[in-house]
Amino acid sequence: xxxxxxxxxxxxxxxxxxxxxxxxxxxxxxxxxxxxxxxxxxxxxxxxxxxxxxxxxxxxxxxxxxxxxxxxxxxxxxxxxxxxxxxxxxxxxxxxxxxxxxxxxxxxxxxxxxxxxxxxxxxxxxxxxxxxxxxxxxxxxxxxxxxxxxxxxxxxxxxxxxxxxxxxxxxxxxxxxxxxxxxxxxxxxxxxxxxxxxxxxxxxxxxxxxxxxxxxxxxxxxxxxxxxxxxxxxxxxxxxxxxxxxxxxxxxxxxxxxxxxxxxxxxxxxxxxxxxxxxxxxxxxxxxxxxxxxxxxxxxxxxxxxxxxx
Amino acid sequence: xxxxxxxxxxxxxxxxxxxxxxxxxxxxxxxxxxxxxxxxxxxxxxxxxxxxxxxxxxxxxxxxxxxxxxxxxxxxxxxxxxxxxxxxxxxxxxxxxxxxxxxxxxxxxxxxxxxxxxxxxxxxxxxxxxxxxxxxxxxxxxxxxxxxxxxxxxxxxxxxxxxxxxxxxxxxxxxxxxxxxxxxxxxxxxxxxxxxxxxxxxxxxxxxxxxxxxxxxxxxxxxxxxxxxxxxxxxxxxxxxxxxxxxxxxxxxxxxxxxxxxxxxxxxxxxxxxxxxxxxxxxxxxxxxxxxxxxxxxxxxxxxxxxxxxxxxxxxxxxxxxxxxxxxxxxxxxxxxxxxxxxxxxxxxxxxxxxxxxxxxxxxxxxxxxxxxxxxxxxxxxxxxxxxxxxxxxxxxxxxxxxxxxxxxxxxxxxxxxxxxxxxxxxxxxxxxxxxxxxxxxxxxxxxxxxxxxxxxxxxxxxxxxxxxxxxxxxxxxxxxxxxxxxxxxxxxxxxxxxxxxxxxxxxxxxxxxxxxxxxxxxxxxxxxxxxxxxxxxxxxxxxxxxxxxxxxxxxxxxxxxxxxxxxxxxxxxxxxxxxxxxxxxxxxxxxxxxx
Numbered sequence: 001x002x003x004x005x006x007x008x009x010x011x012x013x014x015x016x017x018x019x020x021x022x023x024x025x026x027x028x029x030x031x032x033x034x035x036x037x038x039x040x041x042x043x044x045x046x047x048x049x050x051x052x053x054x055x056x057x058x059x060x061x062x063x064x065x066x067x068x069x070x071x072x073x074x075x076x077x078x079x080x081x082x083x084x085x086x087x088x089x090x091x092x093x094x095x096x097x098x099x100x101x102x103x104x105x106x107x108x109x110x111x112x113x114x115x116x117x118x119x120x121x122x123x124x125x126x127x128x129x130x131x132x133x134x135x136x137x138x139x140x141x142x143x144x145x146x147x148x149x150x151x152x153x154x155x156x157x158x159x160x161x162x163x164x165x166x167x168x169x170x171x172x173x174x175x176x177x178x179x180x181x182x183x184x185x186x187x188x189x190x191x192x193x194x195x196x197x198x199x200x201x202x203x204x205x206x207x208x209x210x211x212x213x214x215x216x217x218x219x220x221x222x223x224x225x226x227x228x229x230x231x232x233x234x235x236x237x238x239x240x241x242x243x244x245x246x247x248x249x250x251x252x253x254x255x256x257x258x259x260x261x262x263x264x265x266x267x268x269x270x271x272x273x274x275x276x277x278x279x280x281x282x283x284x285x286x287x288x289x290x291x292x293x294x295x296x297x298x299x300x301x302x303x304x305x306x307x308x309x310x
Numbered sequence: 311x312x313x314x315x316x317x318x319x320x321x322x323x324x325x326x327x328x329x330x331x332x333x334x335x336x337x338x339x340x341x342x343x344x345x346x347x348x349x350x351x352x353x354x355x356x357x358x359x360x361x362x363x364x365x366x367x368x369x370x371x372x373x374x375x376x377x378x379x380x381x382x383x384x385x386x387x388x389x390x391x392x393x394x395x396x397x398x399x400x401x402x403x404x405x406x407x408x409x410x411x412x413x414x415x416x417x418x419x420x421x422x423x424x425x426x427x428x429x430x431x432x433x434x435x436x437x438x439x440x441x442x443x444x445x446x447x448x449x450x451x452x453x454x455x456x457x458x459x460x461x462x463x464x465x466x467x468x469x470x471x472x473x474x475x476x477x478x479x480x481x482x483x484x485x486x487x488x489x490x491x492x493x494x495x496x497x498x499x500x501x502x503x504x505x506x507x508x509x510x511x512x513x514x515x516x517x518x519x520x521x522x523x524x525x526x527x528x529x530x531x532x533x534x535x536x537x538x539x540x541x542x543x544x545x546x547x548x549x550x551x552x553x554x555x556x557x558x559x560x561x562x563x564x565x566x567x568x569x570x571x572x573x574x575x576x577x578x579x580x581x582x583x584x585x586x587x588x589x590x591x592x593x594x595x596x597x598x599x600x601x602x603x604x605x606x607x608x609x610x611x612x613x614x615x616x617x618x619x620x621x622x623x624x625x626x627x628x629x630x631x632x633x634x635x636x637x638x639x640x641x642x643x644x645x646x647x648x649x650x651x652x653x654x655x656x657x658x659x660x661x662x663x664x665x666x667x668x669x670x671x672x673x674x675x676x677x678x679x680x681x682x683x684x685x686x687x688x689x690x691x692x693x694x695x696x697x698x699x700x701x702x703x704x705x706x707x708x709x710x711x712x713x714x715x716x717x718x719x720x721x722x723x724x725x726x727x728x729x730x731x732x733x734x735x736x737x738x739x740x741x742x743x744x745x746x747x748x749x750x751x752x753x754x755x756x757x758x759x760x761x762x763x764x765x766x767x768x769x770x771x772x773x774x775x776x777x778x779x780x781x782x783x784x785x786x787x788x789x790x791x792x793x794x795x796x797x798x799x800x801x802x803x804x805x806x807x808x809x810x811x812x813x814x815x816x817x818x819x820x821x822x823x824x825x826x827x828x829x830x831x832x833x834x835x836x837x838x839x840x841x842x843x844x845x846x847x848x849x850x851x852x853x854x855x856x857x858x859x860x861x862x863x864x865x866x867x868x869x870x871x872x873x874x875x876x877x878x879x880x881x882x883x884x885x886x887x888x889x890x891x892x893x894x895x896x897x898x899x900x901x902x903x904x905x906x
Binding site for chain 1: 402409416498501502557574575576577601603604605607615618635780781788789819
C-alpha cells in the first residue's frame with residue numbers, strides 16, 4: 001500500500017503546487033513589463049526551459065519520479081541546491097522539536113489525563129479539563145508569540161534568536177529548542193490528556209478492573225498497572241497521528257522562534273513557488289507519516305497481547 | 311553650467327558640505343509635505359555640541375551616548391560620541407539570500423555586504439559620489455565615449471583564487487558588460503534574467519584600457535548612465551565569479567568592507583571585517599551578522615532585548631511599543647524612495663480618457679491615504695519622486711490641485727464636472743477592480759480607501775478590490791497587464807529620467823498600464839540624450855507639468871516614509887539616512903559605529 005499511496009500523494013502535490021497562481025518565472029519577470037509581447041513569451045519560455053518547468057505536467061511528473069527512484073529530489077529553482085541536501089540540513093531541527101514536544105506532552109498529558117479520570121467530576125477534574133480545552137483552543141501562533149514577546153516586555157527576558165547547533169553548543173541549543181517544543185507540546189498534550197481521560201474512564205468500567213479492586217489491590221496499582229496500560233493503546237494511536245500535526249505546527253513555531261527547520265523551508269518554498277523543494281518535503285513527510293503509522297500498528301502487538309501479527 | 315559628463319570627482323566631505331542647504335530644503339519640504347498636523351521635531355535634550363556628520367572633530371566621549379536632533383534634519387538624530395572601533399553589528403532578515411549572482415538577482419544579496427558599486431549615491435541629495443570609480447569624463451561631445459577611472463587600492467578579499475589582488479578596470483568592464491547581458495548567450499542565461507540592463511541603457515561595450523581606465527562605448531548617449539551605476543542592485547563582483555560559481559557564498563569575495571564568514575541556510579549570514587577595505591578607517595565594526603528572524607513580533611523582541619541593533623519598516627503600533635520599551639533607542643524617519651500609486655490600464659476604455667484619469671486624481675484625498683496608514687512621515691509626490699534633485703518637491707506638490715487639502719472640496723467639484731464632460735456622469739459606466747498584494751499592507755489599505763473615495767465622489771462608479779496573497783501570484787496579472795487597476799508600490803530608480811522611462815515611456819519595462827503618448831516619449835528620449843544638466847532639468851520640469859496637465863498616466867498616492875530605530879549606542883547613521891538609503895542601508899554599514 002505504501003508505494004501506490006506515495007505515487008498518488010506525489011501526483012497530488014505535483015499538480016496542486018502548480019495550481020497556485022503565479023510561478024517563479026512570474027517573480028523573475030515581474031519588473032519586465034510588456035509580458036504580453038512576443039519577446040516576453042520568448043523570455044518566459046527560455047526561463048521555464050532553463051528551470052526545467054517548461055515541459056508538460058505529465059513529463060515533469062514522470063521525470064520527477066525517475067529522479068526519485070535514484071534518490072534525487074531535484075534542485076531548488078532559486079539557488080540550485082540539491083533538495084536532498086536542503087532537507088537533510090533542516091530535518092534534524094524539526095525532528096528534534098517534534099520529539100521533545102512528544103516527550104513533553106506525554107510527560108504532562110498522561111498524568112493529567114489519569115488524575116482527571118480518577119478524580120472525575122471533582123474540582124481537580126474541572127480544572128484540568130478547562131486547561132486542556134484552553135490548550136486545544138488556543139492557536140499555536142498565539143501561544144508562541146506570547147512566549148516570545150511578553151516576557152521581554154514585562155521582565156526584560158528574551159529567548160535567543162541566534163541559532164546554534166547541538167554540536168556547537170548543546171546547552172544553548174536546547175534552550176533554543178525548548179520554547180518551540182513547549183508550544184507544540186502544550187497543544188499536543190491538551191488533546192492527549194483528553195484522550196487519556198476518556199479512555200481511562202472507559203477502561204475503569206471494565207470487569208477486570210472491578211476484579212482487581214475486588215482482589216484488594218491498591219487504587220494506585222489498579223490504575224497504573226491494569227487500567228492505564230489498556231487505556232494507552234488508542235493514546236499511542238493519537239500520538240502517532242500527531243506527526244502530521246507536528247509538522248504542520250512546525251511551520252508556525254519555526255517562524256516565530258526563528259528555527260531553520262523543515263516547516264519554515266516548506267513555507268518559504270511555497271511562497272517562492274520552488275516546486276522541487278515543496279515536492280521533496282511532501283515526499284519526505286508523507287513517507288514519515290506512513291512509516292509512523294506502520295510503527296504505531298506494530299506497537300499494538302506489544303501493548304495488547306490479543307493483537308498478534310502473523 | 312553643470313554637465314553630467316564633465317563633472318569632476320567630488321569628495322564625500324565636499325558633497326556633504328554642499329548638500330547642507332539642499333538638505334535643509336529637502337528636509338523642510340518633507341516635513342511640510344507630511345500629511346500630519348504634527349510637524350514638530352521631537353524636542354532636543356539638554357544642549358550639547360553636535361558631532362559633525364562629515365566626520366569632523368568628535369565630541370568628547372561621555373559615559374552614556376546622548377542624542378540631539380540635528381536642526382537641519384528633523385527626524386534624523388545625531389548620536390554623540392567618538393567612534394569606538396570593534397564590536398558586532400547585528401540585524402534581522404526574513405531569510406538567507408537565495409540568489410547569489412548579483413547581475414541576475416532580484417533583490418538584496420550577499421554582494422550588498424561583500425561588494426561595492428562603481429559609484430555611490432548620496433542618500434540625502436541623490437548626487438553621485440565616487441566609489442570604486444573615482445572619477446569619470448566624456449571623451450567626446452556626443453557622449454558616445456566615456457572614460458571611468460578606477461580608484462587605486464581597491465582590493466578583493468584575501469580569499470582564493472583572488473588572494474587580495476587589486477580590483478581593476480578589467481573587473482569593472484567585465485561587470486558592466488555582463489550587467490547588460492553581453493554574456494547571456496555564452497552562459498546560456500536568458501537575456502531577461504539580467505535585471506539591471508536598463509540601468510546602462512545605450513551602452514555598447516566596456517573595455518579596460520589598462521588597470522585603471524575603463525573605456526565605455528555608447529551606441530547612443532544616455533544622460534542617466536552614471537546614475538544607473540548607483541542603483542541598489544549594481545554591486546560589482548570579481549571577473550572570475552562565473553568560473554568560481556554562484557552556489558556557495560563562502561567561496562565568494564568582493565571589495566566590500568566585510569567578507570563572508572558564515573552562511574547557515576535559514577539561520578544566519580555573518581561577515582567579518584576586511585582588513586584591506588579601500589575606504590580609510592572603515593569599517594568600524596569587526597563583524598556584521600544577519601540573523602534570520604521571519605516573524606515580526608520576534609524581530610521586535612530581538613530589538614528590545616538588544617539582540618539586533620536596528621529595526622526598520624516600523625508601523626505605528628510598533629513604534630508605540632518600541633518607544634515605550636526602548637526609550638534609549640533612536641528613531642529615524644525620512645521620506646523613502648518607495649512610492650504608492652493607482653495605475654489604470656489604458657486598455658479599459660474609460661481609463662484611456664485623460665479627463666477620467668484627471669477627475670479621479672482630483673477626487674483622491676492623498677492626505678487621507680497617507681495619514682490613514684502611516685500617520686506622519688509620508689511625502690507628497692506629483693509625477694516623480696521628490697527625492698530626485700530635478701523633481702518637484704513635496705511642499706510645491708501639496709499646493710497643487712488634487713493634492714491641496716484646503717482645496718479638496720473645490721477639486722472634487724471640478725472632478726465631477728470633468729467626469730461628466732467625459733461622458734461618465736457621477737462615474738456611471740465605469741466599473742473596475744483594483745488589485746493589491748496582501749503582504750504589502752499599504753497597497754491593500756490604499757486600495758480600499760481609494761475605492762471608498764471614488765465611490766463617494768462618483769456614486770455611479772463601481773469599484774471592487776482584489777487581494778493576492780503574495781508577490782508570485784500578483785506579479786503575473788500586473789506584468790501581463792491583465793487588470794483594470796492596481797494599487798502597488800514602486801522603488802524609484804536613482805535617476806529621474808531612468809525612472810520616468812521605466813514607468814511611463816511606451817517601451818518602459820514597468821509601464822504595466824500600457825500608457826503610450828508620443829509627446830511624452832519624445833520628451834523622455836530627448837532628456838535621455840541631453841548631456842547638459844540644466845537643459846535636462848528643464849525637460850523634466852516640462853515633463854512633470856505635462857504629466858499633471860495633459861497626461862496623468864497614473865495617480866500617485868504618496869511617497870512612503872522610512873522608519874528605523876537603532877540602539878542608542880550606534881553612531882554615524884545620520885550621515886547615511888535619506889531617501890536613497892538603499893536596501894536596509896546594507897552598503898552603508900561600514901560608516902556606522904558604536905560610540906565610546
